Amino acid sequence: MNAVAANYGQAWGIHFAQEHDPSGLCCESNIFRYRPCRGVVLRLEREDATVLELARLAAMTSGVPLHVSLASQESEGQFIARLPVLADKSEFLRTVEPPSDAILVAAHAAGLNWIDAPLVADGRTELVRWVREQSLSQTLHRYGRCPLARAGPIWKRSSHLPSLRSWFK
Secondary structure, eight states, rough: OOHHHHHHHHHHIITSSBBSSSSSSSSSSEEEEEEEESSSEEESOOOOHHHHHHHEEEHHHHTOOEEEETTTTTTTHHHHHHHOOOOOOSSEESSSOOHHHHHHHHHHHHTOOEEEEOSSOOOOOOOOGGGGEEEEEOOOOBTTTTTTTOOOOOHHOOOOOOHHHHOOO
């Protein structure tokens, strides 16, 4: 698990924690960045120490609250009853096996998005399921001229816009 933790940390530091502009246009800034989601509810039909550890590492790396429900400790009915409370603190219901229709109906009613995918040891693949993608665009030209394009986005270079800077953090 040390290698997985290192891989997650590297993926977070190199990709997910960095703002980047994949388009690279001089006339427009298209900042692409990631923000941790509100939380993840992990429902496991059978206890799996590897899956639990991968989920804990991903949650810790991305700064996302993790709520675990094990079928051996919480019946389906109890879990369904608890889903609305969990949904207040979470965005995703994560499973590694398809859950029952009753759980899916309850998750939908609670406003949770369902992710049915195995947890993987590759940080670049796994951590995208723990964040929200955000894109910020800004026009850097005036009548076709790009005088400020090389200076970067306005919210990073303008000292006279402190309120805008706090909004974009």
